[in-house]
Amino acid sequence: MSKAGRIxxxxxxxxxxxxxxxxxxxxxxxxxxxxxxxxxxxxxxxIAVFLLFLLIFLVNVPLNKLGIGLKKEEFLxxxxxxxxACAIPTMGLME
Numbered sequence: 001m002s003k004a005g006r007i008x009x010x011x012x013x014x015x016x017x018x019x020x021x022x023x024x025x026x027x028x029x030x031x032x033x034x035x036x037x038x039x040x041x042x043x044x045x046x047i048a049v050f051l052l053f054l055l056i057f058l059v060n061v062p063l064n065k066l067g068i069g070l071k072k073e074e075f076l077x078x079x080x081x082x083x084x085a086c087a088i089p090t091m092g093l094m095e
Contacts, residue, residue, distance in 0.1 A: 007077065009077075012078055016080075016081030016082065023051070026047065027047060
């Protein structure tokens with residue numbers, strides 16, 4: 001496959017891994033210590049959606065102006081990695 005047609009890129013994996021690490025630390029912290037809202041226990045985890053919006057508007061918009069923005073396929077990989085990361089530290093292992 002050509003580089004333009006690749007779905008799984010290194011930068012999508014790297015950003016997804018960083019966000020998954022953040023989710024696996026921030027989610028249990030919010031649930032256990034702050035006793036805040038259930039950011040990761042809903043059908044569509046709010047923390048994953050919030051991080052996706054932040055990534056789109058705060059990171060990707062300036063990168064698109066430089067011509068190196070993320071593609072929608074890369075957003076899909078990043079979002080799936082974040083969703084999976086939401087399931088593991090909450091209902092998967094913690095409770």
